[in-house]
Amino acid sequence: MPKTYLLDTDICSYVIKNQRELADAFIRRQNDDICISVITRAELLYGVKNSGSRRIETEVRRFLSLVNVLDWNEAAARHYADIKDYLKKNGAPIGNMDMLIAAAARATNAPLVTNNKKHFSLVPGLTIAEWP
Numbered sequence: 001m002p003k004t005y006l007l008d009t010d011i012c013s014y015v016i017k018n019q020r021e022l023a024d025a026f027i028r029r030q031n032d033d034i035c036i037s038v039i040t041r042a043e044l045l046y047g048v049k050n051s052g053s054r055r056i057e058t059e060v061r062r063f064l065s066l067v068n069v070l071d072w073n074e075a076a077a078r079h080y081a082d083i084k085d086y087l088k089k090n091g092a093p094i095g096n097m098d099m100l101i102a103a104a105a106r107a108t109n110a111p112l113v114t115n116n117k118k119h120f121s122l123v124p125g126l127t128i129a130e131w132p
Contacts, residue, residue, distance in 0.1 A: 008114035
């Protein structure tokens with residue numbers, strides 16, 4: 001049975017830019033269920049708009065055709081509320097987009113692949129996966 005990995009936006013950007021090490025890790029895991037949250041999709045599409053680059057648009061669209069995109073759901077909403085409450089009470093808030101992505105990972109019980117361990121390590125119950 002394949003393992004599910006949820007990719008953070010920063011990892012997606014590295015793969016899209018074909019940074020060799022991460023791109024190789026992505027290719028090695030083709031039999032795994034590699035997905036992103038709809039939040040990451042939104043961030044990537046904003047990056048396309050912000051860049052104004054046809055090349056970047058083509059690369060992002062190609063990447064998005066290779067990964068499953070998880071819709072936002074009720075379970076993710078509950079996890080988001082718990083995460084935000086916990087981080088606020090503990091004086092360690094992180095960005096809303098990061099909390100939404102963490103909530104999607106927790107809701108699907110998928111390890112989050114990210115280079116932003118500093119922020120995501122503050123989220124209780126979140127598994128962070130190392131790539132490669």
